[in-house]
Amino acid sequence: MAGARGEFSSRLGFILAASGSAVGLGNIWGFPTQAASNGGAIFLLVYLVLAFALAYPALMAELIIGRHAQANIVSALRQVSNNAASRFIGALTGFVGIITASLILAFYAIVAGWMIAFALAPASALLRADALASWLTGFSTERNLLFMLIFMLLTCLIISGGVRNGIEKWSSRLMPMLIFILLGLIAYVMMLPGAMEGLKVYLLPDFSRGIDLQLIVNALGQAFFSLSLGVGVMLIYGSYISKQENIVSLGLSITLIDIGIAVLAGLLIIPAMYVAQHNGVQIFDAAGNLIAEDTLIFTVLPALFDTMGGAGVVVGFAFFVLMTIAALTSSISMLEAPVSYVCEEHGLSRRVSSFLVSGIIAVISALIVFNFGDLFGLVINLTTRYAQPLLGLMLCIFAGWIWHRNQVLAEIKAGFEQAEQSLFWRIWPIYIRYVCPLAILTVFAQKVLG
Numbered sequence: 001m002a003g004a005r006g007e008f009s010s011r012l013g014f015i016l017a018a019s020g021s022a023v024g025l026g027n028i029w030g031f032p033t034q035a036a037s038n039g040g041a042i043f044l045l046v047y048l049v050l051a052f053a054l055a056y057p058a059l060m061a062e063l064i065i066g067r068h069a070q071a072n073i074v075s076a077l078r079q080v081s082n083n084a085a086s087r088f089i090g091a092l093t094g095f096v097g098i099i100t101a102s103l104i105l106a107f108y109a110i111v112a113g114w115m116i117a118f119a120l121a122p123a124s125a126l127l128r129a130d131a132l133a134s135w136l137t138g139f140s141t142e143r144n145l146l147f148m149l150i151f152m153l154l155t156c157l158i159i160s161g162g163v164r165n166g167i168e169k170w171s172s173r174l175m176p177m178l179i180f181i182l183l184g185l186i187a188y189v190m191m192l193p194g195a196m197e198g199l200k201v202y203l204l205p206d207f208s209r210g211i212d213l214q215l216i217v218n219a220l221g222q223a224f225f226s227l228s229l230g231v232g233v234m235l236i237y238g239s240y241i242s243k244q245e246n247i248v249s250l251g252l253s254i255t256l257i258d259i260g261i262a263v264l265a266g267l268l269i270i271p272a273m274y275v276a277q278h279n280g281v282q283i284f285d286a287a288g289n290l291i292a293e294d295t296l297i298f299t300v301l302p303a304l305f306d307t308m309g310g311a312g313v314v315v316g317f318a319f320f321v322l323m324t325i326a327a328l329t330s331s332i333s334m335l336e337a338p339v340s341y342v343c344e345e346h347g348l349s350r351r352v353s354s355f356l357v358s359g360i361i362a363v364i365s366a367l368i369v370f371n372f373g374d375l376f377g378l379v380i381n382l383t384t385r386y387a388q389p390l391l392g393l394m395l396c397i398f399a400g401w402i403w404h405r406n407q408v409l410a411e412i413k414a415g416f417e418q419a420e421q422s423l424f425w426r427i428w429p430i431y432i433r434y435v436c437p438l439a440i441l442t443v444f445a446q447k448v449l450g
């Protein structure tokens with residue numbers, strides 16, 4: 001039963017909400033382009049191994065701590081601590097996590113705003129509003145600001161509805177739509193000339209490249225971003241899971257869905273690029289690498305849609321709606337991290353907290369929009385390259401070293417009586433104590449030094 005705190009109404013409710021958080025621009029845009037520029041199927045293989053071996057254990061740490069503490073990340077890390085020093089470090093880690101989630105939302109909302117603008121562009125072109133269409137797809141401060149604000153407002157309205165009437169309700173509506181549109185687009189693109197060549201690049205490993213350290217670093221970073229780890233997002237979602245649920249299998253479902261959608265998105269994006277090439281669009285840069293990142297999404301793909309005639313309008317619209325949906329179910333989880341903190345620690349109502357926090361984040365986002373060249377890349381780097389792995393490391397330390405092992409086991413056993421005899425309990429404690437922290441440190445050192 002839901003008490004004063006919110007709680008997901010069912011297993012499925014949690015799965016849709018948490019996979020909604022996990023599945024985002026990172027899956028549909030980040031993963032395929034990383035795979036394309038890191039040797040195709042080799043990247044896929046490394047990614048699969050790391051996602052299961054390292055990201056899944058870290059996800060479990062967040063879910064277990066969250067469900068045990070029934071609170072936001074600041075209060076949760078304080079609760080699992082056993083002395084004044086670790087309580088202080090816990091609160092500090094939680095606080096940095098919340099700030100990081102807010103900063104991630106600040107840049108994510110700008111990118112998501114572009115997706116909305118690009119979704120509206122084909123419709124306005126159809127209505128012969130050509131000036132509007134080119135304003136929507138052109139890079140301007142006004143456009144960036146307007147659509148960032150629209151996206152923030154949508155995110156805020158959903159979060160102000162609460163756990164069941166906001167997060168769960170909208171994730172349950174949007175996630176099936178996302179899967180439906182994704183599958184429809186894949187089916188369509190696969191029938192076009194050129195698609196098979198892209199499929200080969202994506203699925204056949206190019207062993208000549210080998211597996212270098214940089215590839216591993218990229219794959220681990222991608223897995224952590226994709227599972228929304230480190231900043232207390234999964235922790236707060238975990239706190240809304242009923243004590244009767246088997247949390248180990250829930251975490252596994254989220255990991256599988258997240259990986260599954262990323263792999264599926266690769267089946268769309270990479271073949272689509274080769275269809276574009278077939279239609280005369282440039283898909284390699286001067287150095288001979290596949291064009292990636294923003295040029296891929298906002299130049300190569302729209303150029304492809306343009307070559308498709310009438311169908312291109314529909315396909316382009318569907319694609320950017322897909323991106324918008326993916327972004328929205330992720331952004332609500334980012335906003336929930338600071339909002340739950342403000343609600344729980346400062347006693348403000350959910351409505352007031354949602355609007356207050358969204359307002360502050362919108363101001364930060366606007367600052368980024370006005371100083372785009374200086375701040376956009378900087379904020380992305382700071383949050384995803386530095387803060388996220390370090391916070392992930394801290395969470396592993398809290399789950400593996402600071403929190404009492406017996407309490408951890410008791411929490412897992414709540415919905416999983418045979419937990420003690422399970423494979424999970426034989427492996428996970430070792431992972432979270434030694435393997436995950438060491439791996440994260442190695443990757444982090446690589447990033448900083450390399």
Ligand code: TRP
Pocket residue numbers: 021022023024025026027101104224225226227228229231233330331333334
């Ligand atoms: N996982 C989402 C994606 O793949 C993004 C996301 C949501 C996220 N919540 C997060 C990333 C928290 C980092 C931290 O796009």
